[in-house]
Amino acid sequence: MDTVVLKFGGSSVADNIKLNIVAEKIKKFYDENKRIVIVVSAQGKTTDSLIKEALSLSSVPNERELDVLLSSGEQMSMAKLSILLNRLGMKSISLTGWQAGIITNNTNQDAIIEDIDTSRIEKELNNGNIVIVAGFQGINKNMDITTLGRGGSDTTAVAIAAKIKAKHCYIYSDVDGVYSTDPKKTKLAKKIDTISYTEMLDIADEGAKVLHNRCVEVGEKYSIPIIAKSTFIENAGTLINNKIEGSTVKSIVKNDDLKYVHITSKTKYTSNIFNRIYTSFIENELNVKNLVNSSADTIDISFTILKSKFNKFASLLEDKWPELNATYLDITRISVIGNGIMSNNKILNQTMKIIEQNKLEIISMEINEAKIAIIFKEIISDEILEELHKALIS
DSSP states (O other): OOEEEEEEOTTTTSSHHHHHHHHHHHHHHHHTTOEEEEEEOOSTTHHHHHHHHHHHHOSSOOHHHHHHHHHHHHHHHHHHHHHHHHHTTOOEEEEOTTTTTEEEOSOSSSOOEEEEOTHHHHHHHHTTOEEEEETTEEEOTTSOEEEOOTTHHHHHHHHHHHHTTOSEEEEEESSSSEESSOTTTOTTOOEESEEEHHHHHHHHHTTOSSSOHHHHHHHHHHTOOEEEEESSSOSOOEEEESOOOOSSOOEEEEEEEEEEEEEEEEEEOOHHHHHHHHHHHHHTTOOOEEEEEOOSSEEEEEEEEEGGGHHHHHHHHHHHOTTOEEEEEEEEEEEEEOTTGGGOHHHHHHHHHHHHHTTOOEEEEEEETTEEEEEESSOOOHHHHHHHHHHHTO
């Protein structure tokens, strides 16, 4: 008997009407006599609301307690869906992340799954239950609740699929697959039928809110086919697997959720000072990127950081490094993604031509085998995204 894992995002379970649509999706697999594990996100904007409530109490909430608060959203979803399925005659049981055996490291708000003890899941499946697991959460070795970061329910689903050797992992949301760019930003966006794990990971890493980046890593490691589909539209969706097709641009990602930080000091530069600053970022789980020290004589460091982490960073700087001077910019990072594009000069030439025509100021550029990533000095309009899409994909 085949086992499948189905993950339903927040928009899919947002209210009771949508929960009934989800139940219809599940029934199709149930009628095919599949063993079914469901992973659910919090309903609608519940997580955003919980974060807002926490921030109204503290600009930098205690991280352990924030995870306790945020984990409650998925628990509401799993219980409500189980109540509905049982009423409809589909025997089911809901499990929190820790009841499902999901063990993580000690990082709050961005925990990594270290192992899954699937004995409870397997027991419930063998008893004929549909198993509904709260996504986005687990428990660390101190028995504290942890959460996996925004979009982490995707990783919960793929990790469970890998552990129980599921045939497929379906990721259901309000979009019908992976697109060449954000369809909310331009009507030119095209659905991609098949994409490789490598390309999908670049898309996720660059800030596209399609799949959680770690779910793609897990899928690739364990060769779990991931199918991104719509809960509300019947079509084939997008298949993410090992197959790489051609050397063309697959996607263009525009990320406006970043700040560019420039730190200076009159203190003479030493590698020890740089290491201490960077270590403090790591210890506080700030995950800064594109970090560069531009001077051999003084501290002159630049990097990017997610806006959602900025309050935490500013608090660290004030408490631990008051002697450092920092300036900030709201920026856009645009990434052109596709296997083999580094060797295609036409793609780079067309990209640079559009940038020059629009007189855009570049802070930095990163080029590798499958990506051209450019950081601009300010937030740029979505019209640039359309121009790039027309030139490189359409």
